[in-house]
Structures are given as C-alpha cells and as structure tokens.
Amino acid sequence: MSLVSLRNVTKTYPSPDKGGERIVAIDDVSLDIEAGDVYGIIGYSGAGKSTLVRLINALEPVSDGSVIIDGEEISGRPERELRSVRLGIGMIFQQFNLFNAKNVWNNVAYPLRVAGWPKERIAARVDELLDFVGLREKARSYPDQLSGGQKQRVGVARALATEPRILLADEATSALDPETTQEVLALLKRVNTEFGVTIVVITHEMDVIQSIATKVAVMDGGRVIEKGDVFDVFSNPQNASSRRFVSTVIKGIPSPAELAVLQERHIGRIVTISFRDGNADQAAVFLEIVNAGVAFELVYGGINDIQGRAFGHLTLALRGDDTAIDAAIVRIGQSTHVTEVR
Amino acid sequence: MDALIDLQDEFWKAAGETLYMVSITLLIGGAAGLLMGLVLYATRAGSLLPNKAIFVVLNVVINFFRPIPFIIFIAAVQPLSRMIIGTGIGINAVIFALSLAASFAIARIVEQNLVTVSPGVIEAARSMGAGPYRILRTIVIPEALGPLILGYTFIFVAIVDMSAVAGLIGGGGLGYFAQLYGYRQFEPVVTWAAVLLIVVFVQIAQFVGNRLARVALRR
Numbered sequence A: 001m002s003l004v005s006l007r008n009v010t011k012t013y014p015s016p017d018k019g020g021e022r023i024v025a026i027d028d029v030s031l032d033i034e035a036g037d038v039y040g041i042i043g044y045s046g047a048g049k050s051t052l053v054r055l056i057n058a059l060e061p062v063s064d065g066s067v068i069i070d071g072e073e074i075s076g077r078p079e080r081e082l083r084s085v086r087l088g089i090g091m092i093f094q095q096f097n098l099f100n101a102k103n104v105w106n107n108v109a110y111p112l113r114v115a116g117w118p119k120e121r122i123a124a125r126v127d128e129l130l131d132f133v134g135l136r137e138k139a140r141s142y143p144d145q146l147s148g149g150q151k152q153r154v155g156v157a158r159a160l161a162t163e164p165r166i167l168l169a170d171e172a173t174s175a176l177d178p179e180t181t182q183e184v185l186a187l188l189k190r191v192n193t194e195f196g197v198t199i200v201v202i203t204h205e206m207d208v209i210q211s212i213a214t215k216v217a218v219m220d221g222g223r224v225i226e227k228g229d230v231f232d233v234f235s236n237p238q239n240a241s242s243r244r245f246v247s248t249v250i251k252g253i254p255s256p257a258e259l260a261v262l263q264e265r266h267i268g269r270i271v272t273i274s275f276r277d278g279n280a281d282q283a284a285v286f287l288e289i290v291n292a293g294v295a296f297e298l299v300y301g302g303i304n305d306i307q308g309r310a311f312g313h314l315t316l317a318l319r320g321d322d323t324a325i326d327a328a329i330v331r332i333g334q335s336t337h338v339t340e341v342r
Numbered sequence B: 001m002d003a004l005i006d007l008q009d010e011f012w013k014a015a016g017e018t019l020y021m022v023s024i025t026l027l028i029g030g031a032a033g034l035l036m037g038l039v040l041y042a043t044r045a046g047s048l049l050p051n052k053a054i055f056v057v058l059n060v061v062i063n064f065f066r067p068i069p070f071i072i073f074i075a076a077v078q079p080l081s082r083m084i085i086g087t088g089i090g091i092n093a094v095i096f097a098l099s100l101a102a103s104f105a106i107a108r109i110v111e112q113n114l115v116t117v118s119p120g121v122i123e124a125a126r127s128m129g130a131g132p133y134r135i136l137r138t139i140v141i142p143e144a145l146g147p148l149i150l151g152y153t154f155i156f157v158a159i160v161d162m163s164a165v166a167g168l169i170g171g172g173g174l175g176y177f178a179q180l181y182g183y184r185q186f187e188p189v190v191t192w193a194a195v196l197l198i199v200v201f202v203q204i205a206q207f208v209g210n211r212l213a214r215v216a217l218r219r
Helices: A049-056 A079-087 A104-114 A119-132 A148-160 A178-195 A206-212 A230-235 A240-249 A256-265 A282-291 A322-333 B002-006 B008-043 B052-065 B070-076 B078-085 B091-114 B119-127 B132-143 B145-169 B174-183 B188-217
Strands: A004-013 A023-033 A038-043 A064-069 A089-093 A166-170 A198-203 A215-220 A223-229 A269-276 A295-306 A309-319 A337-340
Touching (some): A004 A049, A023 A064, A038 A049, A038 A178, A038 A206, A038 A240, A089 B119, A104 A148, A178 A206, A198 A206, A215 A230, A215 A240, A223 A230, A230 A240, A230 A295, A256 A269, A269 A295, A269 A322, A282 A309, B008 B091, B008 B132, B008 B174, B008 B188, B070 B091, B145 B174, B145 B188, B174 B188
Parallel strands (some): A038 A215, A089 A166, A166 A198
Antiparallel strands (some): A004 A023, A269 A337
C-alpha cells in the first residue's frame, strides 16, 4: 500500500458557489508515492505543482477525488481532524516562512508545542535537530541574521521536529544559489536515508530531480502528463508534451531556434543520435560513419547522468555521398534512436 | 506669568487628570480595539476564521462611529454612558466616551498591521497542525508586534488630542484648563503652558513607543 495516494484528484478555483471564472488548477491527477521514495514533481510554473502538494497535507481541500495518507482517507474530513494529520507531514517552503519574531530554537520548538510535547522532551529534541542540521550555535539567532541556506536548514529542522513520515518540499531550493542548493539537497538526501522520511519535492529545476529524486511526475496544465522512474522519464519520454518539457530541461537536444542556427551554420545533413544507458557504443557508432566514407562534425550535444546511469543526445552534421549517409543512418538505427533533422 | 503662578495647583491637577484619562482610555480602549481588530482580521475572506456576517457587521459599525467628531460623539453617547456606568458627566464619563471612540480607531490600526503578516508564515504554522486561535495568539500578534506598538503610540497621541474636549461634560484636564484660564481670561501664557506640557507628554510617549517597537523589531 502506498504511503500517499491521490485518486482522480481535481481542484478548481473558485469554489463553484462563489461564481467567477472557473480555473482548473489540478485536473484528474492520480499518483502513488511509496514509503521511502523521494518523489519529484516537475513542471513549468503555473502547472499546478504547488497546489498539488497542498492537497497532500490538506492545506487546500480537494474539489473532487480522494487523498489517502497511510491508508486513511483525508479528503472531506473536518479541519480539526486534519490538524493531527498535518502533524505527521512536515513542509518546507521556497521563502522559508520562518517565524521572524522567534529565534531559531523557538522556531524549531513551535511544532512540538503544537503537538503538546512535554518541556524536557522538546528541549532534547530541538537540540538534537539543530545538531542534525549543523546550526546548534545559531540557536539564539533570529531568522533575519541567517543566510538563505541557514534559513532553509532551520526550515528542515522545524519540519522534521514532530518526526513526520512525509516531508513536502515546495520549491525549497529555488531561492538559493547553486552551491547552497546542493547543500540543502544533500541535507534532504540525509533526511531520506537516515530517517527514512518519504520526500515529495516540487521543483522546476532539473538539477534537483537529478540529484535526489527516485521517481518523478511531470506536470503540465494541471495534469500529470508522465510519471515513473526518473531515468526512464527523462531518457525516453513517452508523449509529445512531456518530450517538449524534457527537451527544455535536458542538455543535448537543440531547441527549434538553436536548430535553425545550426542549419544555417553547417552544411550537410544534420542528425540527432540518442544514447541511453549503454544501448549503443559511441565508438561503434562513429566507426560506422567513418566506414561508410562519410565525414562528420559534432555540432551539438550533451550527456546526462541520473543516479549513475547515463543518457544523452549528440547532433552531427554529415557530409558525403547521400546513399552512403542513408546506409550509415540505417545501420546506426539498428542499435539506437536516430532522427534526421535536415 | 503671575496668573500661571497663581494657578499652579490647578495646572498640576489638570495635568494629572489628563494623564489619568489618557492612560485608562489606552488600557480599556486598547483592549477592546485589539479584540475588534483581531476579529476583523480573522473573519475577513480567506483569513483564519472567515465569517462574512461578523466581518460585514463589525466593519459597518466601525465605519459608522469612526468619522464622528469627538466633540459631538462625547455628547451623543451620554445616554449610553448613564446606562452603563451610571453617570453622563465627570471624568469617568469622559473615559467611557474616549474608550469607546478610541477602540474603533484602534480596531482599524490593529487590523491594518495584522494584514501585513506574511501569509506564508501563517501557512507554515497551519502545516504544523496549529489551529486558528493558536496561530492568532502565537504567530500573528508576535509577528506584527513592532508595528502594533507604533500604532498604539500613534493612538496615544490621538487620545491626548480628543481628551482636550473633556471640559464639555466636566471632565477637567489640560485642554479644559487652557480654555478656561488661558483662552477665556486672555492669558496666552497660561494657554502656552498647557500646550507645552501636552507636547512634553506626547514626546515622552513617542520616545517610549519607538524604543519598545525597536526592541520588538530587534533593530
């Protein structure tokens, strides 16, 4: 049984009784998140990712469909009952949302007070959490005295305080520089491996998915257009709109504009060859071209690494006898995917 | 100058009356205004305890009373004052009218300062399972404390201003003193002495308010 299960979930604004233009933020989404997953949800801004994550901890009620957390249906339950559900789900935010009037220690202690922990246990737990995120010496500092990375580490400590089984990260690194992003992602990875916390990561950045996610769902226009194993989704997207999205976040596939420049700048026929997890030996491919008596130039490309598995796309300009080029393309096509773009 | 020396006792008595009226008003009107401001903030659409009926009624009541000039208000609420505190004249009747008038103004100031609290911070508290009353008490008020203190300081000055018409119903105070012994007796020195003392009160209040707000904002 999945830890988080969304069944045909729909969210529309505003609620029908208030009138006004109806906006469908989430459109019939079904997802299963297993315990221990780091589940990435990626998409352009406005795709509905942030709304989706707020349905999981019921900060927003669903308009239709059901949300099942650890076997318990939570949609339609009264607010009072939802509060205890939320105690078991931590959340971190793009803008950190720390309590500015409270120091670091009291920020982390807050959810424990809400949960009604006794004083001595709160003190021990807060110290333990601050040690975990490496901010013990900042306990008496206020949020405005911290750097962005430190703020998010406090956010993580605070979100984990009540020992939740699920952590929701809403664009948690989008306000951070690349170096600090890596630092926070490493921390999230530790949260997953050391405490076994299931993490749902909302992001528009491929790097985030690439570094920590095990599963991914691609969202567009309120729908999940593709989901599955991160490597599969990004190396071999199944439908047109996810391919379009993937090509914008993956290195190696020229955009239409870039392609136009390539076509203008290079003579010969231009082909893109995809490599995926060692399905074709690059050296063998190049040898094939040379043996056919065709000259080639590498004009665009990139190789990606997702959890130790590589895939990529190389775009070549081929020059030579047309029939020789045709023959080479057919032979390469037997071992991997080739598309001619001119 | 001689007139002022002769009036020394009355002068200090009037000063004491002003301080008494203003501080009790700040206490009672401040508490009532805080409560109304919290209700306005919490019941507005999309807030912690949205309730259109309560919000609309309270909003209209506040808008009704707030623009009434205090010199008219103090006379208009006399019957209500007799009903509730048993008298329509004297310093306590002034405090009653002042507290009522001040509470509506304070309600607006409180509401305005609370809406500046970041919705993200409130969402964070909700995500931890905190209920609306707890969020109001432990997040919303502390987050807005600095500006709230400055708002109350502003209102203190407004109450000093309003208390000047207390003489109308026999309330005393520096305003009444200035009118009675200064203006009507053609003694500008007496008027200016009262004005100067009021300025001193206001300056001290502003200084203390700024200090407290700075502590709350840790700046």
